[in-house]
Amino acid sequence: MHRKLGYLFFGMAIVYGVSGIALNHHIARHWNPSLVERSESIQGVRPMDRESVGKEYIQEILEKAGEKDNYKQYYFPGQGSLLIYLDKGHINVNLETGEATVIKIRNRRVFREMNFLHYNKPKQLWTYFADLFAFSLIVLAVSGLFMARGKKGIRGQGGILFGVGIIIPLVFLLLYLWT
């Protein structure tokens, strides 16, 4: 059983393992595993009143940013700011100072797909397949405890490692949740 489940869920273990690392660092605010963002400031953009913003001004910014062919629409998220939507990105403009930044956004390949599955975005049948994987992990963990016998088994070295693996999460709970 241990061997068969190991083969069957190899792919799932890789998907959940890799995306698990990615999501850990996403939650720790180290990066966004699903998107790649690249920003670059645009020089020479004139400050402008919101009321005076029009086609000509937008065109001027697009030319300075080299994004003339990628224009979609524009929007005012606040009184002094302008957002120009591009194909795969946008330009932020501070209308009071003329500071402008072009931000290009694209999906991060492989990680996006893995996170898509890890977050259970497909829903429907994927939910049950992922449940089956989770249940199988429990089976693998429990059956794994008794695979080796003797000194390296649960009554020897394996028992110590088993204990350490239980204590470490408990220590973190004690430090960050239960105090």
Added chain:
Amino acid sequence: MKKVLAILVAALLISCNSTNKNDNTQSAEDVALENIDVKGGELTDHVVRVTGMVSHVCKHGGQKMFLTNSSQDVNLLVRVSKSIPEFDIALEGSNVEVTGKLIATMVNEMESDHSEGEMQEANKAEGEPANCPTEEAMKAGAEGDECKTNVTYHVEATSFKELASR
């Protein structure tokens, strides 16, 4: 073993065949974004169809986005539902037509001099301010002495399509 694999493949095929069949655009009621607040009361829990420009897509998972109208004075929150996995970030700046269930959310707001921090502490300790009316009373339009009721609306999208740019 072969039986297990056969069951998995069959389940997969059934699942693929049953996805994205939630097309309820026929029974949906068209509502302009600027009329959501006015018509929201009567359309709550009904299927509505709204169009607008996507002003923002949540970068952390794409589970929600905001739609704005041509005068950019309304922002409507749209959330994914069971039939939509996520909203792609590439939708930002695009015009879309969204069909889904209109959901109303009640928000209590104290009219006293409490600061926001104090309010949060009070709510954390007591759950809800003691003088606030019940949800039933709010729905009936009753008002408490020290609370006012804000109703906000969002759409739980069951389908959407990108439209040609304005």
